[in-house]
Amino acid sequence: MGNLNNKIALITGAGRGIGQAIALKLAADGADTAIVDLKPEFCAETCEKVRALGRRAWAYGADVSKAASVEETVAKVLADCGKVDILVNNAGITKDTLLMRMSEADWDAVLDINLKGTFLFTKALAREFVKQRSGRIVNIASVIGLVGNAGQCNYGASKAGVIGFTKSVARELASRSVTCNAVAPGFIETKMTAGLSEELRQKMMANIPLRRLGSPEDVANAVHFLASDQAAYITGQVLTVDGGMVM
Numbered sequence: 001m002g003n004l005n006n007k008i009a010l011i012t013g014a015g016r017g018i019g020q021a022i023a024l025k026l027a028a029d030g031a032d033t034a035i036v037d038l039k040p041e042f043c044a045e046t047c048e049k050v051r052a053l054g055r056r057a058w059a060y061g062a063d064v065s066k067a068a069s070v071e072e073t074v075a076k077v078l079a080d081c082g083k084v085d086i087l088v089n090n091a092g093i094t095k096d097t098l099l100m101r102m103s104e105a106d107w108d109a110v111l112d113i114n115l116k117g118t119f120l121f122t123k124a125l126a127r128e129f130v131k132q133r134s135g136r137i138v139n140i141a142s143v144i145g146l147v148g149n150a151g152q153c154n155y156g157a158s159k160a161g162v163i164g165f166t167k168s169v170a171r172e173l174a175s176r177s178v179t180c181n182a183v184a185p186g187f188i189e190t191k192m193t194a195g196l197s198e199e200l201r202q203k204m205m206a207n208i209p210l211r212r213l214g215s216p217e218d219v220a221n222a223v224h225f226l227a228s229d230q231a232a233y234i235t236g237q238v239l240t241v242d243g244g245m246v247m
């Protein structure tokens with residue numbers, strides 16, 4: 001028996017990377033999963049791996065930045081799964097460039113997916129959580145939202161926004177026993193970071209006290225804790241998972 005037996009977890013951007021690791025960690029502890037990514041076929045690998053763990057998995061193609069797509073998806077998930085207990089807002093992108101070169105489109109795309117997407121999915125499930133008088137919301141922020149980074153003003157703003165959003169929602173929903181926390185990963189080995197130069201990698205590593213990059217599983221472990229009953233008295237917090245980079 002896992003601790004998350006009979007729980008349904010919805011994870012956005014769960015087709016690969018950190019989102020997939022989160023889905024597998026929650027499934028390994030007993031949760032059934034609603035896997036959301038841009039296209040249903042992006043969800044196939046994660047669904048297969050969840051099923052291999054003996055849990056159920058449903059695939060949904062949705063663009064988190066579009067209200068109609070999010071609402072339609074949440075309606076389908078509720079019809080298929082009956083309820084949602086855990087929402088993980090993980091879908092996110094980068095479009096890095098220096099401020100003076102950044103286009104309005106680069107700004108809008110990152111804010112729309114990272115911040116508005118988190119708002120839209122949280123809003124679409126808030127009524128359910130309030131009705132249930134339970135629910136766990138975990139938003140994936142970033143240490144860049146805490147300390148900033150040259151070349152990432154759009155991303156930093158979106159992730160700082162996610163943190164402010166998390167704390168406000170935590171206050172709004174606390175009276176119904178719904179918690180809302182954020183996990184702020186540091187430098188995690190995924191496709192998002194695979195393109196970085198060796199020089200930049202070494203530079204970043206020099207600032208990581210634990211002297212290694214994080215794995216998607218490192219992030220998933222923190223999300224699992226915040227989504228569990230063990231974290232019932234924790235809300236509005238930002239848990240950094242960064243090898244000690246920001247302290």
Ligand SMILES: NC(=O)c1ccc[n+]([C@@H]2O[C@H](COP(=O)([O-])OP(=O)(O)OC[C@H]3O[C@@H](n4cnc5c(N)ncnc54)[C@H](O)[C@@H]3O)[C@@H](O)[C@H]2O)c1
Nearest residue numbers: 013015017018038063064090091092142185187188190192
């Ligand atoms: N990798 C890192 O070092 C790192 C560090 C800090 C924070 N994060 C955050 O972790 C989260 C996951 O990052 P990752 O490294 O696994 O990235 P990734 O690019 O490997 O995966 C992101 C997933 O989100 C999906 N996605 C993108 N836009 C979407 C949209 N509009 N609607 C639905 N799905 C969409 C993609 O298809 C992809 O499957 C992001 O929010 C990212 O900002 C990552």
